[in-house]
Amino acid sequence: MTEKRVYLDNAATTRTDPRVVAAMEEFFTDTYGNANSLHAEGRAAHKALEDARARVAGAINASRPDEVLFTSGGTESDNSALIGLATAGGRTSGHIVVSAFEHHAVLEPAEWLGKRGFDVTLLKPRADGVVHAEDLRDVLRDDTILVSVMHGNNELGTIQPIRELAAVTHERDALFHTDAAQTLGKIEFDAAELGVDAASFSGHKIYGPKGTGVLYLKKGLRFAPYLMGGGQEFRRRSGTQNVAGAQGFAAALEIIVAERETEAVRLTKLRDRFEEAVVGKLDNTYVNSIDSPRMPHITSLIVKGVEGEAMLLHLDAQGIAVSTGSACSSGSLQASHVLMAIDCPQEIAHGSLRVSLGRWTTDADIDRLVDALVPIVERLRAMSPVYEKMFGTHKA
Amino acid sequence: MLYSDKVMDHFGSPHNMGVIEDADGVGEVGNPVCGDMMKITIKVTDDRLDDVKFQTLGCGAAIATSSVITDMARGLSIEDAVKITKAEIARELDGLPPAKMHCSVLAADGLRAAVDDYLVKNGREPISGGPEHVEHDEHGHAAE
Ligand SMILES: Cc1ncc(COP(=O)(O)O)c(C=O)c1O
Ligand code: FES
Numbered sequence: 001m002t003e004k005r006v007y008l009d010n011a012a013t014t015r016t017d018p019r020v021v022a023a024m025e026e027f028f029t030d031t032y033g034n035a036n037s038l039h040a041e042g043r044a045a046h047k048a049l050e051d052a053r054a055r056v057a058g059a060i061n062a063s064r065p066d067e068v069l070f071t072s073g074g075t076e077s078d079n080s081a082l083i084g085l086a087t088a089g090g091r092t093s094g095h096i097v098v099s100a101f102e103h104h105a106v107l108e109p110a111e112w113l114g115k116r117g118f119d120v121t122l123l124k125p126r127a128d129g130v131v132h133a134e135d136l137r138d139v140l141r142d143d144t145i146l147v148s149v150m151h152g153n154n155e156l157g158t159i160q161p162i163r164e165l166a167a168v169t170h171e172r173d174a175l176f177h178t179d180a181a182q183t184l185g186k187i188e189f190d191a192a193e194l195g196v197d198a199a200s201f202s203g204h205k206i207y208g209p210k211g212t213g214v215l216y217l218k219k220g221l222r223f224a225p226y227l228m229g230g231g232q233e234f235r236r237r238s239g240t241q242n243v244a245g246a247q248g249f250a251a252a253l254e255i256i257v258a259e260r261e262t263e264a265v266r267l268t269k270l271r272d273r274f275e276e277a278v279v280g281k282l283d284n285t286y287v288n289s290i291d292s293p294r295m296p297h298i299t300s301l302i303v304k305g306v307e308g309e310a311m312l313l314h315l316d317a318q319g320i321a322v323s324t325g326s327a328c329s330s331g332s333l334q335a336s337h338v339l340m341a342i343d344c345p346q347e348i349a350h351g352s353l354r355v356s357l358g359r360w361t362t363d364a365d366i367d368r369l370v371d372a373l374v375p376i377v378e379r380l381r382a383m384s385p386v387y388e389k390m391f392g393t394h395k396a
Numbered sequence: 397m398l399y400s401d402k403v404m405d406h407f408g409s410p411h412n413m414g415v416i417e418d419a420d421g422v423g424e425v426g427n428p429v430c431g432d433m434m435k436i437t438i439k440v441t442d443d444r445l446d447d448v449k450f451q452t453l454g455c456g457a458a459i460a461t462s463s464v465i466t467d468m469a470r471g472l473s474i475e476d477a478v479k480i481t482k483a484e485i486a487r488e489l490d491g492l493p494p495a496k497m498h499c500s501v502l503a504a505d506g507l508r509a510a511v512d513d514y515l516v517k518n519g520r521e522p523i524s525g526g527p528e529h530v531e532h533d534e535h536g537h538a539a540e
Pocket of ligand 1: 078212
């Protein structure tokens, strides 16, 4: 197939914007010093690093630049936020609440803490795909020390009411962390306005380089460093800083923030057009959380009576990249924990398809996806031993 | 997790897809692990498989293994057909990812169930010895 690829998996990762690549280049070959060295090369690198930090702090409305720590990505930011905040000051017990549809980068450190003396509550989102503040209030306790609820869910695209969740958490004098890897640059993120104590970000979700991230940590919090060594990043994250990565992150963030409002309008239009077309053309198909507040770039589709991996592979063969939460596609053979958390039955989660739009997605891409997907679904349903039994006729 | 070209060929253009309307035996099996379904229909003359067709709701490996087993089983005696193992199916497809071996078990079980159904319908004893054991596979998360 000579037609160009249609990449609709931007929630998994994005293409690095060439403007970002250009902004990073001099920090590999010219300004290559160690930001902690005293000589001229070191000072130049230090200046570039602090410049990136100040720009990131400005873009997320941190109150000071040293609230921004550069990390190796969303996973490190999440792991270190949970473990670093929970175990600060040598603490070995306390109650922690995380939502049940967090990314595994939050769930697994929470589980790790749960095996080491902490008491962990998994808070379920409601069937609308949203974690509600009243539900959080019900599970908080006097000994709650930390709550972590993601800003935008990476599979459903739903937006959590972070300001309310943080406020409810603070009523109990606990700390609030949010994983904002999917929302940064897609909807507004204002640390002061949201009132969070800590937040995680990832460079490769915002058209920046992979292996870069930021942990926002509000000034004055006790924190046990997760990476120990040379004491870089205000003794909170050791390791020689990735100056090119920090500059790339800052450049990517400034671009996405500058273009955010127009891009949100454009992507919402494309997303809605896709959803209307596909639901109109396929029976037994719906969009998860369609009436909830959602980010502009993610659609979580359920196509009943087909298996997600089979749809994904057929689309891939026709040049289109998407993803699925089906059990068959996950090495563990369990349907995505996100769909399970909203009580989507396993056999329906089987037909999940996530389409995530990005900076270079066009109207023509959406047309190609719809034109490809409809006959693929018809074909797979015709192949199924149970489709007619379960759903009657198949006008696909 | 990567599929071989052979898996992708069978997945893209499956062989012997459909239902034999006047089948002599029907095997319907479901996968307890991931919820997939397979139906194998067979036409038998003198205890030999003249025709084998499949319908599958499932992943790429489930579709490819059911397609390839219809090729492997056609023309075999029922005794030989029930001896087809998941390992032979995987070999025929130039290998399967470890997490997908259970899909080939489903294909083998579907064929066995169809042969047993044929025998029982004719007042004879089933010969397959029942389904193969499904092992548990490794753990991992896709890109999120
Ligand atoms: C919500 C969320 N959190 C965390 C991560 C992990 O980020 P990274 O890939 O930068 O480690 C991702 C993406 O994979 C994500 O979608
Ligand atoms: S049939 Fe579900 S993983 Fe293959």
